[in-house]
Amino acid sequence: MRGRAVDLVLAGSGLGLGALMFATGQYQAHVDARWLFVPLVVCCGALLLRRAAPLASVLIGTAAVAGDIAIGPSLATPLVYTQVLYDACLHGTARLARVLLAASVVGSVVTAVACLVVLNDFRAVGLGVLLALVTVVPVLTGTHVRHHRDQAAAARRSAEQVARLAEADRANAVAAERAGMARELHDVIANHLSAVAIHATAALSADLGPGGTRAALSVIRENSVQGLAEMRRMVGFLRDPAALPDNAPGGLGALDDLVARAGLPVRLEVRGALQDVPVSVDLAAYRIVQESLTNALKHGDGGPVSVDVSCGPAAVTITVRSRRQHQEINQGAGLIGMHERAALLGGELKAGPDDDTWVVEARLPWETTA
Numbered sequence: 044m045r046g047r048a049v050d051l052v053l054a055g056s057g058l059g060l061g062a063l064m065f066a067t068g069q070y071q072a073h074v075d076a077r078w079l080f081v082p083l084v085v086c087c088g089a090l091l092l093r094r095a096a097p098l099a100s101v102l103i104g105t106a107a108v109a110g111d112i113a114i115g116p117s118l119a120t121p122l123v124y125t126q127v128l129y130d131a132c133l134h135g136t137a138r139l140a141r142v143l144l145a146a147s148v149v150g151s152v153v154t155a156v157a158c159l160v161v162l163n164d165f166r167a168v169g170l171g172v173l174l175a176l177v178t179v180v181p182v183l184t185g186t187h188v189r190h191h192r193d194q195a196a197a198a199r200r201s202a203e204q205v206a207r208l209a210e211a212d213r214a215n216a217v218a219a220e221r222a223g224m225a226r227e228l229h230d231v232i233a234n235h236l237s238a239v240a241i242h243a244t245a246a247l248s249a250d251l252g253p254g255g256t257r258a259a260l261s262v263i264r265e266n267s268v269q270g271l272a273e274m275r276r277m278v279g280f281l282r283d284p285a286a287l288p289d290n291a292p293g294g295l296g297a298l299d300d301l302v303a304r305a306g307l308p309v310r311l312e313v314r315g316a317l318q319d320v321p322v323s324v325d326l327a328a329y330r331i332v333q334e335s336l337t338n339a340l341k342h343g344d345g346g347p348v349s350v351d352v353s354c355g356p357a358a359v360t361i362t363v364r365s366r367r368q369h370q371e372i373n374q375g376a377g378l379i380g381m382h383e384r385a386a387l388l389g390g391e392l393k394a395g396p397d398d399d400t401w402v403v404e405a406r407l408p409w410e411t412t413a
């Protein structure tokens with residue numbers, strides 16, 4: 044609606060200008076000046092189509108100017124025609140702007156040459172210059188303004204795209220952070236609660252005697268206290284990452300404590316220099332062993348488990364063997380977390396049955412972490 048009102052204002056202004064010139068006797072022609080008012084009205088009407096149909100506006104305006112030249116010529120109609128050409132380049136297609144520029148330049152040059160040849164007077168070149176002012180200048184101006192408008196629109200679109208990408212990156216970062224938090228919470232809680240649940244079930248389902256009951260309660264208490272301690276550290280770290288203590292649990296150096304409260308008979312063998320292992324690899328190896336023991340406790344038959352950790356010069360390799368796990372755990376969150384930990388470090392992890400045993404094999408390279 045606003046654009047339509049602007050079109051009406053432009054057309055009315057051009058018509059009013061021509062009427063004022065007509066009333067003040069500014070038209071100089073060999074015919075009745077009222078006839079020159081006709082092409083002016085037509086050219087002003089072309090302005091009403093400057094947005095909806097730029098090509099039609101140019102054709103109507105050109106016909107009006109041709110009629111004005113044949114009758115008069117006058118000044119008002121060519122002035123309105125410059126607005127028609129400007130708007131056609133601004134609101135029309137890029138191809139239309141190129142055609143108008145080529146036609147106006149060629150027309151001005153041809154007119155200047157023809158007048159010079161026919162009239163044999165150098166001053167006749169002024170007609171070509173006048174035609175250039177009426178056609179070439181508004182076309183160039185409209186094309187220039189259109190170029191800057193398109194550049195501004197492209198810049199806005201680029202800014203909006205950057206904003207959308209930034210929002211998508213933020214959402215992905217939040218999702219990745221939430222996944223990491225879920226993985227850490229699972230690793231922290233699952234091992235301890237599994238040991239608590241299994242020993243509590245054993246204490247309730249059978250008469251273990253005073254010694255057995257006390258041993259089961261000791262394991263339950265130790266895992267509960269350790270789980271609460273790790274949970275407090277985790278919550279504190281989520282609140283303030285800088286508050287994570289230097290002696291936070293985890294790492295290959297803590298495997299002895301992990302095996303002691305595993306709730307299973309575990310044979311642990313660690314080879315190599317643990318102090319040379321990067322921190323991220325150290326923690327990931329600890330979590331993989333922890334989750335493997337948790338799965339053996341939850342899904343196995345309580346048989347012995349062997350844990351072999353080798354700290355080589357370029358990677359840490361882990362092999363955990365337990366009795367064949369009769370339940371399907373391939374889609375469990377813990378196993379998925381182990382795969383993610385290995386993948387984040389550029390390593391690989393395999394887990395699956397091997398005859399009557401369940402084997403977890405992982406290789407965590409150092410180079411990616413460094």
